[in-house]
Amino acid sequence: MALNIKLLLARFVEEASKHCDNLEKELLALETGGFSKEILDSVFRTAHTIKGTARMLKLTIISEVAHRMEDFLELLRNGQNSFSKESMDSLLKGVDTIRLLIADVAAGTPLPESLPPVCFELEQLLSKDKVPEGCQANPSKSIQEPELEVRKRAAAHHDFVQIRAERLDELIQLMGEMVSFQYRKKQQTKMMHDIMLLSASSLEFVSCHNGAQAAHRHKELADSLNAMHNQLRKLQDSLRNDAVIENLLTTDLQERSLKIRMLPISTVFDKINRVVRDLARTTHKEIEFEVEGGDTELDRKIIEQLGDCLLHMVRNAVDHGIELPQNRIRAGKSPRGIIHLAATYDAGGVTITLSDDGAGISIDDLKAAAIKKQLLTEEAANKLTETELLDLIFLPGFSTSSIITDISGRGVGMNVVRQTITENLKGFVRLQTRTGQGTTFLLKVPITLALSHMLIVTAANQTFAVPAYSVEEVIMLPASQVIDIIGKRALRVREQIVPLEELESILGCPQAIPHERKELLIILLTSGAQRLGVIVDAVISEADMVIKSLPSAIQHCALISGFTVGSNDEIISVLGVSALMRQINENKITASKGLGIEPQKQHKTILVVDDSANTRDIVKNILESYGYQVDLAEDGIVAIEKTGKKIYDAVITDVERPNYDGFSLTLHLRQDERYRQIPVIIVTSREKMEDKRRGIEVGANAYIVKGAFDQNNLLETVRNLIG
Structure with missing residues (x-):
């Protein structure tokens, strides 16, 4: 042969x-x-x-x-x-x-x-x-x-996926069970046929016999109806049991079918290992590449798109992040830099973390690059929060690199990363950095694109689907507990202040009718570092659904990322959570316009220290609306760095956070000769007397309990202390 x-x-x-x-x-x-x-x-x-x-x-x-x-x-x-x-x-x-x-x-x-x-x-x-x-x-x-x-x-020539033999065997076995289950369905069809015959016979008795004849046939009619009722009860029980079995089989079939297209993320991680090695040689840097969670499995379609995203970020980490050995030694670091890549399952999706212990991203360099490229005026750049400034990295053509090389610096890549993660993969990307200590990217993506777990909600008599991995929790809250921050509503969730909006208002639903609510049903959404409370009318259910792309004619509707079909054949719009967050930021009303107040010109600077990005931004907006200049720090270490370089007129700090809590930070500042008389305001949810006493002992000038927090209270305290 x-x-x-x-x-x-x-x-x-x-x-x-x-x-x-x-x-x-x-x-x-x-x-x-x-x-x-x-x-x-x-x-x-x-x-x-x-x-x-x-x-x-x-x-x-x-x-x-x-x-x-x-x-x-x-x-x-x-x-x-x-x-x-x-x-x-x-x-x-x-x-x-x-x-x-x-x-x-x-x-x-x-x-x-x-x-x-x-x-x-x-x-x-x-x-x-x-x-x-x-x-x-x-x-x-x-x-x-x-x-x-x-x-x-x-x-390029391999458009196939390998399947382990045991997975194929499991699927074939399950297929056999599904085929066997069809026999039960045939038996139920026969039972239904018998019931229809009984029903027809009963109808004939009722319509064709009357008077003495009806009385004579009454017993036959009663027996026929009784037999039909018993058959219906048996059929009802059978259908109920089969619905449970069918649900189990379908769920099992779904999981095993999806696993066929799953690949370990190590297929991407292992290739990046070689890239890091070669780039380190090219840039004359010493780099240790650490990998964790390579056995985490994702849909092949997701892994294919993730590869280029991770490659862009790794190249930036090598070129921009990790310093040359001699520079690291001068900074008190090991000459060998570390790039850590990890993947973990997280709330119905996978979180991928890429971090380095390099130079970090300079906020001042970001501002300077934005102004130089005429993306922002100097005044506008100074008003942006740290989170908003870091988002500039994802703009097309934006780069802080002083030179373009074959590795990076062209300003391409990071905008593609965000577009791929948020639009193609329906996830989000979040950036954290600390000058001199490193940068971390957090990518959250679903496990598969074949099905998406959705929370189904209603607002303004319309039904919407929200990706479940973006929902942190669902809260029922009395309307009286909503707080007012510079003319906008917010809620307090575990010491953090979160903006609050009506879903129908964000979407601009034409059916939206302003109405008072005594209780609020709130979906707490997260996207990167941002959190948003969205008020809805009702939460209907959770479901795994097939999400279809928008028709080309309406793809410009950024707030809607796709659509699905409900149980009664209704079209359900799928909300784009990242786009909702951006819409809220774009719709922000300045405090001076919203409150009708002309802010006084101030030249006093305040440092706000809080591990919640939302809280930092809200407090910053409050203070800036009254003319104060505000800097932000996400933890105590960053606060110590900033106070070491600059003398602020006041420091506002929370208590609960990693890396130097509020008490430790206050004590540290009081040991600095320059900050012995500088007002320190502690804002916390701790209301016990011993906590207040400790605040006094470490040298705080004011202790505001978040439960009693409002903007007037904060402003009055600041004015009393620094004018």
Whole structure:
């Protein structure tokens, strides 16, 4: 029987691609972890396997590259040579070269006749004075391409996903159970047919017999109705039980079907490891790349889009974030920077954290870059909160880099990251930074795009769906507990002040009729660092639903991210939570306009310290509406840094937070000669007398309990202390 060479080549492409991934992963493990005989033996066996299979299929050039890798690995195994950065570079180039050649095989492209340049490099490692015949580069077909391009070309011909055998077996077994369940449905159909016959007979008795004849047939009619009632009761019980079974089977089928398309996120993380390694060499930086949660599984469609996003952020972390070794030493850090990438399951989705311990992002540099690019005036830039300034990073063309390189600085990438995460993947991205200490990106994405868990609500006689992973909690609150902040409503949730809005008002529903509510049903939404309380009329249910894209004619409606179909065939709009947050920010009314007050010109500065972004922004808006200049700090360490550089006229701080609570911060300030007489105002939910006493002991000038907090109370306190 003739061999099916196309089938053999397809299998080779699939297996060799896996071997290349394993080779790269184990070579990087050897480079970072030091010599390991077990790993080295595994690398040697993998190279040997590629060589042998390629030789059998007459793929000579692939076999030759693998052969030279194998020869050098043999020297390492025998202790005749040792690892160096140069030798590792050559081995990894060998892997990249094989990947490119595999991509050519998959595409049906003829392989080059001359051996690639990496053969010469590997041969030089084997023997300094032996140059193999034919190891010159082929000028007509260079395969020295960037590593990322190698991956894209290698992956371009593989639009399939591998399924573990046990998962396929589970699905087939479940399919058998579903087929068997159909027998019960057939039996119920037969039972319903019998009931219909009884019903028809009963109707005939009622319509065709009257008088003496009716009396004579009364017993037959009663027996017929009684039999029909018993059959209906049995059918009702059967249907009720089957509904439970069918729900269990359908749920099981849904979960197992979705798992078929799931992949571990390590498929992305492992590739980034190589990128970090190569970029560190290019930028002359020492970087340790840490990975956690690589076994977290996501839909393949999500992982494909996440890869480029994470790559953009990692390149920025290497180029902008991690400092050169000498600069890190001068800053009192280890010369070796750390980039940490982690994934965890979180409330129906997956949170991916990318952090570095580098220089962080300078808020002053952000302002300067925004003004230079004429995105903002200096006056407008000074009015933005820290959260709003950090959001500038996601604008197209925005960059704080002083030079454009092949790694970063073009101002492209981060806007694509936000667009991909928020629009394509229906998630959000959040940024945290601390000057001199590092930057952290938090990405929240759903596990799958096939189905989305939704909270179904109503407002203004319309039904809406809210992504469940954006809902922190649902609250029923008496209207009397709503507080007023510079003319806008807010609520207090565990020491944090959260803006409060009517959903119908945000959406501008034409049916919206102003009405007083004694009790408020509030959905607490989160998107990145922002929180928003949304008032709705009712919460109907939760459900897993298929979300469909908006028609092209209405895709400009940013507040609606898609639509789904309800149980009674009604069209339900899916709300875009990130867009809702942006709408609230755009609709902010300045305090002077909202209250009809002309703010007095002030030149006094106040530092507000609070770990809640919402609370910081609200207090900042209150104080700025009356002319004060405000700086913000998210924790005590940042506050200490800022007070070390600048003398403020007053400091307002909360108590409960990580990194130097309010009492510790106050005590620290009182030990600083410059701040011994500077007013410190503590704002907290702690109302016990011992807490107030402690505030006095550490030197606070005022102690405001959040339960009694309102803007007039805060302003009056500030005016009494600093005028």
